[in-house]
Amino acid sequence: MKIKIIYTSLTGNTQEAVAVLSAALTALAAQVEVFDSEDGIEVADFFNDADAYVLASFTDEDGQLPDGILDFYDDLTDFDLTDIPVAVLGTGDTTYADFCRAVDVLTDQCQEDGAQLAVPSLKIELAPDAAATQEIKRFARQLTQQIAA
Numbered sequence: 561m562k563i564k565i566i567y568t569s570l571t572g573n574t575q576e577a578v579a580v581l582s583a584a585l586t587a588l589a590a591q592v593e594v595f596d597s598e599d600g601i602e603v604a605d606f607f608n609d610a611d612a613y614v615l616a617s618f619t620d621e622d623g624q625l626p627d628g629i630l631d632f633y634d635d636l637t638d639f640d641l642t643d644i645p646v647a648v649l650g651t652g653d654t655t656y657a658d659f660c661r662a663v664d665v666l667t668d669q670c671q672e673d674g675a676q677l678a679v680p681s682l683k684i685e686l687a688p689d690a691a692a693t694q695e696i697k698r699f700a701r702q703l704t705q706q707i708a709a
């Protein structure tokens with residue numbers, strides 16, 4: 561099975577979470593392709609040729625989506641994802657009022673586009689600690705099981 565991941569990360573926490581996820585999926589025999597959204601892949605090219613798709617983002621000031629994933633998000637707002645398996649995760653900081661709001665924004669948009677949310681969205685405090693690493697591994701297991709089902 562093939563899984564594509566797109567992420568944005570400024571200080572490395574989300575990138576670290578994606579590295580944990582990617583390793584966990586690979587250990588579960590998935591073929592994984594990872595894209596940095598700042599490299600500018602088109603939505604139509606990303607949502608193509610895989611069994612499931614993962615979106616990962618930190619949350620920026622006032623609960624906003626980071627600049628690095630805004631173009632991708634804008635194109636997502638009128639894209640058809642009917643029945644496509646999607647999963648969302650992200651990192652944030654609980655000292656902010658809108659903890660990991662970008663995860664909710666991306667999840668809501670994918671569902672509005674008709675995507676099938678393959679696993680519940682996952683919010684991680686800063687860089688993944690041991691407990692978060694276990695949660696990411698469980699997220700990976702659930703995702704592969706969902707695709708295989």
Ligand SMILES: Cc1cc2nc3c(=O)[nH]c(=O)nc-3n(C[C@H](O)[C@H](O)[C@H](O)COP(=O)(O)O)c2cc1C
Nearest residue numbers: 569570571572573574618619623652653656659660
């Ligand atoms: C200016 C600024 C604003 C932030 N605003 C939020 C926020 O509203 N909600 C949140 O959960 N985290 C917020 N954060 C925390 C980041 O999302 C968090 O540090 C995240 O792990 C960074 O991810 P990255 O290392 O992948 O860039 C903010 C961080 C900065 C520097």
